[in-house]
Structures are given as structure tokens and as C-alpha cells.
Amino acid sequence: MGWTSTLKDTARAGLRIERTRLEPLVTLRATAGLALSGSVALWLFGGTAAAGAAYGALLGGIAVFQRSWRPDPVLPVVSALTLGVTSFLSYLTGGYLPLFLLLAALWTFLGGMAWSLGANAGSLGTTNAAVMLVTVTLPATVTQSLGQAALMTAGGLVQAALVVLFPIRRWGRHRDALADALAAEAGYARRLCEDPAAPFTPGPFAQAREAASLSPRQMRRRPAQLHGARGLAERMRPVLASLADPADPADPAVTGGAQDGPARARAHELLAAAAEILDTAADAIRRGRPAELPPRALAAIEVPQDGPVLVGAAEQSAARLRALLRDVAEAARSDDRRPARSDDRRPVGGNAGGPAGEDSRPDDGGTLVRPPLRAEAKSAVRTVRGQLHHDSPVFRHAVRATVVVVVGDLIGRALPFGHGYWVPLVAILILRPGFSHTYSRAAARLGGTLVGLVIAGAVVQFAHPAPLASGTLSVICGGLILLFMYTGYAPVQAAASAYTVFTLAMAGVGLDQSVPARLVLTLIGGALAMLAYAVYPAWETPRLRTRLADWIKADLGYAATVVRHYADPTGQSARETREAVLSARVSILAWRSAVAMAEKEPVRQRGLSRTAEAGAEQALAEFAHVTMLLEAHLPAPGSPRRPSAATLATALQQSAEDADRGVRDHRFPTWEPVRTALDAWNAEDPGDEADRMLHRAGTLLLTALDDLSTALEVASPPMTTTSAGPRAEAPA
Numbered sequence: 245m246g247w248t249s250t251l252k253d254t255a256r257a258g259l260r261i262e263r264t265r266l267e268p269l270v271t272l273r274a275t276a277g278l279a280l281s282g283s284v285a286l287w288l289f290g291g292t293a294a295a296g297a298a299y300g301a302l303l304g305g306i307a308v309f310q311r312s313w314r315p316d317p318v319l320p321v322v323s324a325l326t327l328g329v330t331s332f333l334s335y336l337t338g339g340y341l342p343l344f345l346l347l348a349a350l351w352t353f354l355g356g357m358a359w360s361l362g363a364n365a366g367s368l369g370t371t372n373a374a375v376m377l378v379t380v381t382l383p384a385t386v387t388q389s390l391g392q393a394a395l396m397t398a399g400g401l402v403q404a405a406l407v408v409l410f411p412i413r414r415w416g417r418h419r420d421a422l423a424d425a426l427a428a429e430a431g432y433a434r435r436l437c438e439d440p441a442a443p444f445t446p447g448p449f450a451q452a453r454e455a456a457s458l459s460p461r462q463m464r465r466r467p468a469q470l471h472g473a474r475g476l477a478e479r480m481r482p483v484l485a486s487l488a489d490p491a492d493p494a495d496p497a498v499t500g501g502a503q504d505g506p507a508r509a510r511a512h513e514l515l516a517a518a519a520e521i522l523d524t525a526a527d528a529i530r531r532g533r534p535a536e537l538p539p540r541a542l543a544a545i546e547v548p549q550d551g552p553v554l555v556g557a558a559e560q561s562a563a564r565l566r567a568l569l570r571d572v573a574e575a576a577r578s579d580d581r582r583p584a585r586s587d588d589r590r591p592v593g594g595n596a597g598g599p600a601g602e603d604s605r606p607d608d609g610g611t612l613v614r615p616p617l618r619a620e621a622k623s624a625v626r627t628v629r630g631q632l633h634h635d636s637p638v639f640r641h642a643v644r645a646t647v648v649v650v651v652g653d654l655i656g657r658a659l660p661f662g663h664g665y666w667v668p669l670v671a672i673l674i675l676r677p678g679f680s681h682t683y684s685r686a687a688a689r690l691g692g693t694l695v696g697l698v699i700a701g702a703v704v705q706f707a708h709p710a711p712l713a714s715g716t717l718s719v720i721c722g723g724l725i726l727l728f729m730y731t732g733y734a735p736v737q738a739a740a741s742a743y744t745v746f747t748l749a750m751a752g753v754g755l756d757q758s759v760p761a762r763l764v765l766t767l768i769g770g771a772l773a774m775l776a777y778a779v780y781p782a783w784e785t786p787r788l789r790t791r792l793a794d795w796i797k798a799d800l801g802y803a804a805t806v807v808r809h810y811a812d813p814t815g816q817s818a819r820e821t822r823e824a825v826l827s828a829r830v831s832i833l834a835w836r837s838a839v840a841m842a843e844k845e846p847v848r849q850r851g852l853s854r855t856a857e858a859g860a861e862q863a864l865a866e867f868a869h870v871t872m873l874l875e876a877h878l879p880a881p882g883s884p885r886r887p888s889a890a891t892l893a894t895a896l897q898q899s900a901e902d903a904d905r906g907v908r909d910h911r912f913p914t915w916e917p918v919r920t921a922l923d924a925w926n927a928e929d930p931g932d933e934a935d936r937m938l939h940r941a942g943t944l945l946l947t948a949l950d951d952l953s954t955a956l957e958v959a960s961p962p963m964t965t966t967s968a969g970p971r972a973e974a975p976a
Contacts, residue, residue: 250683250846258684258686258733262730264730265730270309271726273406274304274305275720277402278302278722281301281399282295282297286712294750296331296392296395297395297399298719299378299396300324300398301400302399302743305726307323308403310363310367311417313421313458320404322368324396324400325397327372328393328400331396333351334348348377352373352376353642353643354369356644357639359638359642360631361628366677374672378669413532419529421454422473422529426522426526426529432445433518434515440490441866444868450833452474456470456474457612462614471578473529473576478822482875484565486877487565489873510548514562516544517545517569520538520541521541521545521573525576542573557933640782644675644780647780655667656768659765659768661764666766671770671776674686674689674770677782678784679784688737689770691738692734696741696744697741700721700746714746721746783845784838788838788857789852789908791831791839796904796913797901798832799868800896800900801897802821802868806874808889809878810879811885811887811893828868856956862955863949867945873941888938888939892921895917896917896918899913913953922939922943922946
């Protein structure tokens with residue numbers, strides 16, 4: 245995609261208004277905090293102090309809307325404290341340009357590196373860097389500086405206090421995350437009726453797992469419905485796939501139900517009933533009320549009176565599904581007024597079936613213990629330190645932002661408009677680690693600022709509102725910022741620009757200083773941010789091969805772990821398999837995110853063609869599906885060992901390492917270790933039913949791997965054959 249098309253697409257994306265569920269009660273509470281902070285400060289200290297307090301309250305209110313799994317008051321408190329420190333330092337050093345620029349550069353760099361810890365930390369870091377640039381007034385003394393910083397801090401603390409005093413939908417985000425995961429699995433069950441090889445969508449489960457990471461205090465207080473259901477749903481995933489898998493006509497006892505007839509109809513009936521129960525449970529958890537499960541679906545999962553229709557592995561899958569659904573039903577029926585016990589580590593109901601030792605997994609109990617604050621701090625330092633290299637997108641973003649803030653501040657001071665801090669402020673708020681996010685935000689910032697300044701400027705110009713009226717209008721605009729938080733960046737910026745005009749009017753700043761100047765300075769700041777990314781980019785496109793190599797290695801590692809536990813079933817089988825599943829999930833989500841970002845980048849040399857990307861995804865999806873079918877029938881600890889499976893597991897692990905290096909080095913993987921292991925297996929006695937199922941699965945895994953190699957053959961640049969296999973003539 246060229247630059248012209250890219251700029252058009254990113255501009256449209258930035259100006260797009262999304263339909264989303266608004267949160268009027270949360271918005272009303274945060275707006276009340278904004279009004280309370282501003283009005284009290286206006287009454288006691290005047291317009292300038294009120295503007296500072298209102299700004300702190302606005303940022304505290306925005307923090308409430310961040311998608312965090314921590315208790316709701318935490319982010320406003322953190323925002324308030326960091327805002328106070330940043331404000332004091334900026335006021336203290338604002339009169340000494342070299343010192344101020346040095347401090348701003350350091351703060352901006354640290355704020356940019358905070359993106360390595362996640363979106364919430366990155367947003368907080370960006371806000372802190374922006375606060376250093378916003379100087380409504382410059383106090384003359386240290387005492388005045390402390391007072392203004394204290395007012396900003398107080399505004400954020402007011403928002404935190406309101407969250408505690410007037411809680412709205414406790415555990416709401418946790419409920420939504422778990423409900424989304426259950427609903428996604430219900431959709432997966434329905435898709436399996438149409439397509440037995442339908443791909444599983446891991447995103448909602450990754451969100452639900454993040455939401456299940458709780459502190460000990462949260463674990464003591466969490467609702468009963470949030471305990472256990474996620475782990476049950478995780479274990480149901482391979483069972484659903486196994487039940488939908490058509491049987492091998494040559495050996496119907498090995499896997500799924502049947503190609504057609506009563507057995508196939510029975511499998512579809514179970515899948516439909518599972519989808520209905522999961523949807524009902526999701527709705528009950530989301531709304532925080534006991535589920536009223538449909539009797540028809542509950543009756544459908546029971547064994548028919550005339551006996552089971554399914555046989556072999558299909559009947560085993562049906563029995564496990566029946567037990568898991570009963571436990572999900574019990575969890576959804578829980579009385580939400582009773583908090584779950586922190587020491588209850590077993591899934592609700594405790595009859596989910598499966599290999600022995602599976603119920604002992606802490607992860608599948610639905611709760612993950614968040615490490616102590618000190619351990620989290622050490623982990624954060626290690627994460628940030630790991631990103632301190634030139635190829636890291638986060639490091640490049642931090643460097644970009646630092647240079648833009650310093651250069652933008654100097655440009656703003658040199659311009660004759662006044663309020664020159666608006667140039668670096670706009671630039672830092674636009675910049676993001678990704679190209680599309682940066683350029684779409686630039687378009688949204690310009691469009692929203694234009695609309696907001698024109699409307700608010702007209703009101704101030706013709707109505708001449710008094711400080712109290714200006715404060716009231718600023719509160720209304722602050723409420724609109726919060727209300728539009730999830731609808732798009734453009735409407736938020738329109739409200740934010742109007743908020744700035746009315747807040748400055750309350751502080752006595754004239755219209756000539758707030759509207760025309762800010763429009764020009766916004767253009768300069770937006771152009772500076774876009775230029776900075778173009779000059780020092782962090783393209784995702786060249787890293788597609790690395791992302792694909794990570795995914796291939798994780799998927800083959802997942803398969804090797806599953807097959808290894810057929811060779812030697814132990815009490816650790818379930819835990820190790822679960823870790824392999826999570827590793828594969830992280831890799832596939834990283835790959836899909838990278839592809840989505842690369843599609844919007846103006847980079848011609850992709851390293852992988854779109855055809856190769858699609859073919860690789862399809863092949864790896866089929867590979868993961870076959871592995872998931874094997875996972876559904878993991879043998880219990882103490883089952884007979886299978887030496888041939890050990891050989892295949894070793895071959896898969898070796899191929900994972902070879903493919904990881906090969907794809908990064910532009911070589912075609914050949915999968916010879918897997919092929920050799922299966923050829924040796926063919927020469928042996930076919931064995932019992934489990935051996936035949938495992939051998940058939942191994943053959944399907946090799947077919948998927950061959951399809952992957954075929955897909956990579958269409959990758960660019962051209963490949964040549966070497967002694968180590970085909971090799972690219974030049975790196976992409």
C-alpha cells in the first residue's frame with residue numbers, strides 16, 4: 245500500500261465514530277467529581293486554581309475508563325499522585341529552559357518506554373509527559389507550585405473517592421471478560437456444526453485470563469460466578485472440537501461421531517445444546533444474576549433413554565462435555581451475593597472429568613494469583629530493560645516522542661502566538677508506537693480540534709460567559725469527553741478542545757489566545773508527529789517473518805507436548821499442556837496483530853506475500869486443530885506408555901527448532917524428522933485404538949506442515965536452494 249492510499253485509510257479510520265455501549269452512570273459520577281473539584285477550587289481560590297483542579301479531576305475521570313483489571317479506585321489514585329509530582333516538577337523548572345527541557349525529555353522517554361508494560365501504563369506515561377507541558381499559570385514560589393500541584397492531585401483523589409462511595413456495577417469488567425469468553429465458545433460450538441474444522445478464536449479467552457489474575461484481597465471478595473467457569477470453558481474447547489470431528493470411515497472407533505446418520509445428528513444436537521447453555525451462562529454472569537438454564541438444552545445433553553448413539557472416542561467426548569456443562573451450569577446458577585472462598589481451588593461442581601490431576605491446576609480453577617507489588621515492580625523493570633534496543637518499537641517510540649517534545653517546545657516558544665506548549669502537547673498525544681494509530685489520531689486530532697474550537701469559540705465570542713458559566717460549560721464538555729471515550733478519538737477531541745477553551749476562559753484567558761492560535765499550533769504539532777514517525781519509523785511489516793517463526797515454534801511445541809504425554813502420561817500432563825496452549829495463544833495473537841498493523845503500513849517489501857500469509861495461517865490452523873483433537877483424549881496418569889509417540893514428540897520438537905531458525909533465515913522447512921518418525925511407525929504393528937488414533941493424527945499433522953511449506957514457497961524475495969535447503973537471495 246502506497247503513502248497516498250495509506251493516508252486516506254488512516255484518516256478515515258481516525259474520523260470514524262464507532263457504535264459502542266455507553267456508560268452513562270459512570271460518566272455522570274465522573275462528571276460530578278469534575279464539577280465538585282472545579283467549583284470548590286473556584287469558590288476558594290479563583291479561576292486559575294479551579295482550572296488546575298478541574299484538569300486533575302478530568303484525568304482522574306479518564307483513568308476510571310481505562311480497561312484495567314485492578315480495583316476501580318486504583319488508577320485514579322495513581323493518576324492523581326503522579327499528576328501531582330509531574331505538575332510540581334514542571335512548575336518548579338518552568339522558568340529555567342535548559343533544566344525544563346532536560347526534565348521533559350527524561351519524563352517523555354520514561355513515559356514512552358511505559359508502553360512496554362501495556363496500554364494503561366503507556367497512556368499514564370503519555371499523560372504525565374503532557375502535563376509537564378501544560379502550564380496554565382506559572383507560580384512564582386515553591387509554595388505556590390506545591391499548592392497548584394496539590395489541587396491537581398486533589399481533583400484526581402476526588403474521583404477515586406467517588407468510585408469508593410458510589411460503586412457502579414462492581415466487577416463489571418471482569419464479568420464482561422468472562423461472559424465474552426463463554427459467548428465466544430458458544431459461537432465456536434455453533435460453527436463446528438457447519439464446519440468441523442472451524443478455527444477457534446483465542447482473543448476473548450486471553451482477555452478472560454488476564455481478568456482472572458487477582459490479588460489475595462480481590463480473591464476474598466470476588467463474586468461466586470467468577471470462580472471456576474473460565475477454567476471449565478478452557479477444558480471444553482478441545483472436547484467440542486473432538487465431538488464435531490467426523491470419524492475416519494476406515495476406523496470409526498478412532499475419532500469423531502460419524503460422517504452422517506443418527507450419530508452425526510446426535511453430535512450436532514450436543515453442540516447446539518452446549519452453545520445454548522454457554523450463552524445462557526454468559527448472560528447470567530454479565531448481568532450478575534443466577535442463570536435460568538433452558539430445560540430443553542439440559543435434557544439434550546443427557547444420555548438418551550434408549551442408550552448412547554455415539555461410540556468410541558465420540559462417546560468419551562460426549563461424556564466429558566456433559567460433565568463440563570453441568571459444572572458450568574452450576575457456576576452460572578451461583579448466588580452472586582455469596583463471595584467465593586479464596587481457598588476453593590477446584591472447579592465448581594468438581595465433576596468435570598478428564599485425566600486425573602487436571603482439577604489441581606490453579607489456572608483451571610479460574611483464579612490466578614497476582615504477584616506482590618514488589619515482584620510486579622521487578623518484573624516491570626525487567627520488561628522495560630528488555631525493550632532498550634534499537635529494533636524495539638517501544639524504544640523507537642520513546643526516542644521519537646522525546647525528540648518531538650524538545651523540538652516542539654522550542655518551535656512553540658519561537659512562534660508569536662503564545663501558549664507554545666500546545667505544539668509538543670498535540671504531538672505527544674498523537675504519537676503512538678504503531679504507524680496506523682499515530683496517523684489516524686493525527687487526522688482525528690485535527691478534525692476534532694477544529695470542530696471543538698469553532699463551537700466553543702463562537703460561544704465565548706458572542707455570549708461572553710462569566711467564570712461560573714465558563715466552569716459549568718467546561719464540566720459539560722468534560723462529561724462529553726468521558727461519555728464518548730469508547731466511540732472514537734475525533735469526538736473526544738472535539739469535546740476536549742471545547743473543554744480547553746471554557747477552562748481557559750474561566751481562568752481569564754482571552755479568546756484570541758485560545759482559538760485561532762490553538763488551531764495553528766494543532767496543525768504544527770500534528771505535522772511534527774507525522775513527520776517524526778516517517779523519519780524514524782517502527783514498521784511491523786519486516787517483522788512478519790519473526791512473528792510467523794514464533795507462531796510455528798509455539799504450535800509445534802504444543803503438539804510435541806501433547807504427543808509426549810501420550811508416550812508417558814504423568815500427573816503433570818495437564819499443567820504442561822496448558823502452558824503449551826497459552827504459549828501458542830500468545831504467538832497467534834501477536835501474529836494477527838502484526839498482520840493487521842502491516843496491512844496499513846506504506847511498506848512495499850513485505851518479506852511475505854499476502855498469499856503466503858493466508859496459506860500459512862490456514863495450514864497452522866489445521867495443525868492446531870489436529871493437536872486440539874489429540875488434547876481432548878489425553879490419557880490419564882499411569883496409562884500404558886507408547887514408545888512410538890515419544891519418537892514423534894522428539895521429532896516435532898526438533899522440527900520446531902529447525903523451522904524457527906529456517907523461517908527467520910528465509911529457508912523452507914522440510915519436516916524430515918517428523919516424516920522419518922512416521923515412516924518408522926508405519927513399519928511397526930499398528931497397535932491398539934489409541935495407537936491408531938495417534939498415528940492418524942501424526943499423518944494429518946505432517947500434511948498440515950507440508951501445506952505450510954507450500955504456502956511459504958510463494959514468499960518474496962526469490963528463494964534459492966542451498967545445502968541447508970532453499971534460501972532467500974536477500975533479506976526482506
